[in-house]
Amino acid sequence: MLKLFRRAWAYLTASLTGKFNEAADPKVQLEQAIIEAQDQHRRLKEQAANVIANQKQTELRLNRAMGELEKSNASARQAVLMAADAEKAGDAAKAQQYTSAAESFANRLIQLEREIDDLKTLSLQSTQAADQAKAAVQQNANALQRRLAERQKLLSQLDQAKMQEQMNRAMSSLSETVGQDVPTLEEVRDKIEARYSRARGMAELHGESVEGRMLEVEQATMNTEAQARLSEIRSSLGIGTGAATETPAVDQAAPEAAPQEQAPPA
Numbered sequence: 001m002l003k004l005f006r007r008a009w010a011y012l013t014a015s016l017t018g019k020f021n022e023a024a025d026p027k028v029q030l031e032q033a034i035i036e037a038q039d040q041h042r043r044l045k046e047q048a049a050n051v052i053a054n055q056k057q058t059e060l061r062l063n064r065a066m067g068e069l070e071k072s073n074a075s076a077r078q079a080v081l082m083a084a085d086a087e088k089a090g091d092a093a094k095a096q097q098y099t100s101a102a103e104s105f106a107n108r109l110i111q112l113e114r115e116i117d118d119l120k121t122l123s124l125q126s127t128q129a130a131d132q133a134k135a136a137v138q139q140n141a142n143a144l145q146r147r148l149a150e151r152q153k154l155l156s157q158l159d160q161a162k163m164q165e166q167m168n169r170a171m172s173s174l175s176e177t178v179g180q181d182v183p184t185l186e187e188v189r190d191k192i193e194a195r196y197s198r199a200r201g202m203a204e205l206h207g208e209s210v211e212g213r214m215l216e217v218e219q220a221t222m223n224t225e226a227q228a229r230l231s232e233i234r235s236s237l238g239i240g241t242g243a244a245t246e247t248p249a250v251d252q253a254a255p256e257a258a259p260q261e262q263a264p265p266a
Contacts, residue, residue, distance in 0.1 A: 026158055034151055041137075041144050048133035055126035062119040069112040076105030 083098030 027155065030151055030154055030158075034147060037144055037147050041140050044140050045137055048130075048137045051126070051133040052130045055123070055130040058119060058123045058126045062116065062123050065112055065116045065119055069109065069116060072105050072108045072112060076102050076109060079105055 079098050079102035083095045083102060086092075086094035086098055
């Protein structure tokens with residue numbers, strides 16, 4: 001039963017994760033990944049700083065121990081000399097005291113030498129760890145820079161993908177039916193072209209009919225009268241009518257020929 005519950009829980013988790021990834025905005029997810037990488041780099045730098053600080057503290061302890069070693073060594077030598085001087089002077093008590101002090105300094109020297117050996121080993125290890133931490137921080141910094149550069153590239157590709165998707169949807173809306181009550185562009189175009197064709201056809205029929213010819217004759221008559229009136233105006237103004245008077249004569253002959261051409265259809 002427990003195994004079945006675990007399998008069901010794993011299936012539910014995977015299903016919800018897949019749905020979440022489908023619905024999530026890639027731009028937001030990309031920013032989350034970059035923020036996580038930056039946080040990881042920050043934590044790595046803090047750890048590296050702790051390692052380097054430990055190495056610095058070990059160096060300080062080693063330098064301090066070496067200083068104490070030199071000081072204890074000098075004190076031990078001085079105690080031995082003073083014990084020898086006291087022994088020459090016949091002061092056995094002082095000679096014993098200086099000899100005890102020299103022994104104490106000698107024991108201190110032995111402890112310091114052991115401590116220095118341990119500190120040297122620890123310093124070597126901490127130095128190697130510090131170098132490794134610095135290299136790890138540098139490598140991670142380079143990786144972070146590459147991720148930041150890749151983020152800009154991915155954001156540009158994402159914007160291009162969104163623009164292309166919008167263009168695809170726009171092109172699809174031009175060729176697909178938007179809805180039952182909304183005609184497509186092709187349907188509207190066919191309707192307009194059909195209406196335009198019918199109008200042109202009716203115009204041609206009217207142009208070929210008797211009424212159309214009669215309108216042409218009437219228009220020609222009006223033009224002839226207008227030319228005659230213009231000739232009268234020119235004559236009254238004393239303007240030469242050599243070329244102007246010849247034109248109405250030609251125009252007046254045109255209406256007389258028009259009825260002869262229209263006689264057969266009547």
